[in-house]
Amino acid sequence: MLDLMNITKSYAAVNTKAPLTVLNLPHLSIKAGEKATLTGPSGSGKSTLLNMIAGIIRPSTGSITLLETDLAKLSEQQMDTFRARHIGYIHQSFHLLPGYTALENILIAMRFANSHKSNQQLPRAKELLSRVGLEHRNNHKPSQLSSGEQQRVAIARALANQPSIILADEPTASLDVANREKVLTLLIEICSDLQTALLLCTHDLSLVKYTNRTIQLHEGSSLLEKEKLTHVSY
Numbered sequence: 001m002l003d004l005m006n007i008t009k010s011y012a013a014v015n016t017k018a019p020l021t022v023l024n025l026p027h028l029s030i031k032a033g034e035k036a037t038l039t040g041p042s043g044s045g046k047s048t049l050l051n052m053i054a055g056i057i058r059p060s061t062g063s064i065t066l067l068e069t070d071l072a073k074l075s076e077q078q079m080d081t082f083r084a085r086h087i088g089y090i091h092q093s094f095h096l097l098p099g100y101t102a103l104e105n106i107l108i109a110m111r112f113a114n115s116h117k118s119n120q121q122l123p124r125a126k127e128l129l130s131r132v133g134l135e136h137r138n139n140h141k142p143s144q145l146s147s148g149e150q151q152r153v154a155i156a157r158a159l160a161n162q163p164s165i166i167l168a169d170e171p172t173a174s175l176d177v178a179n180r181e182k183v184l185t186l187l188i189e190i191c192s193d194l195q196t197a198l199l200l201c202t203h204d205l206s207l208v209k210y211t212n213r214t215i216q217l218h219e220g221s222s223l224l225e226k227e228k229l230t231h232v233s234y
Contacts, residue, residue, distance in 0.1 A: 001197060002030040002053065002165060007062035009048055023048050025062070028215065030165065033195040035188060037208045040217035046201045049217070050167045053199070054087050055079040067164055084113035088158030088196070090187075092170035094150045096142040102129060102153045103138040106160050115161040128156035132186060148179035155187055165197040172207070184210050 005027055010019035023045035030036060040046050051057045053064060055071050064071045067086060074082055083089075096105050106125040110116050116124055129135050132152040142150050151171060158166055168187065172180040184200075188210050191198045200211055208214045 001032040001067060002028075003063075003065045004028040004053070005063050007049075007052065007059045007064065009045070009052065009057070010060045019060075021060075023052075023059075023217075025049065025217075030197050030199060032164065033192075033197055034213065035191060035198045035211040036200070036213040036215055037211045038199055038201045038215050038217065039203065039205060039208065041203060044217040046203075046217055047169055050089075050169050050199065050201055053165075054089055054167055055083055081113070084109070085115055085161055086164050088161070088163040088166040090151075090154050090158045090166060090168040090171045092173040094142070094147075094154045094174075096150055096153060096157075098142050101139045101141055102134060102145065102149075102156075105142075105153060106157045109157050109160045113161045125156075125160065128159060129153070131190060132156045146179075147174050148176075148183060151175060151179070151183050152186065155183070155190070159190060159194065159196070162194065163196060165199065166191060168198065168200045170202055171200070172202070172204075 004025060007023065007025040007028075008021055009023040010021045013020040038046050038049065048057070052059050053066070055074065058072070069082065071079065071082075097108065100108065103125050106128055107121055110121045110124065126135065126138065129138055132155055134149060134152055134156070137145060137149060142153070145153065151174070154171075166187070171187070172183055175183060184207065188198070198211065200207065
């Protein structure tokens with residue numbers, strides 16, 4: 001489903017002609033429905049990698065193919081549409097639109113992607129909020145929600161267009177221990193039910209137990225190690 005080959009990302013370095021390479025990834029594949037954790041210390045390229053998969057930034061070299069689509073061949077506008085329809089992105093800082101209610105945040109995502117008929121959008125948004133336990137918060141704006149509730153809205157929004165893959169960048173970093181467990185368990189359960197692939201990015205090694213594969217990026221060389229490991233029962 002997702003295949004990355006010979007990916008590098010380099011930037012011009014200050015006071016030197018040699019570019020600074022922040023990511024060097026020979027190969028990575030994610031199968032449909034697979035749940036994987038991406039780990040590594042700060043600066044190892046985790047967020048850079050997620051942003052490249054999402055088409056937010058382009059690799060310096062290499063290819064990224066998702067659903068048999070070469071992302072490099074998409075224009076910026078085409079990439080925006082492709083991302084909205086096929087990729088759900090969950091940020092650690094939620095990125096909810098502050099002037100809109102929880103329900104409206106999900107509806108806006110569906111309207112942008114045009115993934116559902118207009119008469120299906122409201123029932124779908126309400127169903128997702130109910131699934132994350134927030135049916136009683138439909139008309140609350142982000143400032144009226146706790147951090148855990150905001151993250152659950154972000155999960156519902158990421159799933160609104162029935163994406164093939166969810167990219168979750170440190171999704172529990174802003175949460176306390178109790179909410180971290182609730183949010184991650186909920187995310188894994190919903191992705192499993194919908195057969196949506198998940199790539200969970202974190203520096204917290206205690207979270208690897210929630211997925212059945214771990215991919216580790218090493219600082220500096222950004223060398224990919226694979227393999228892991230633990231299968232989780234619910």
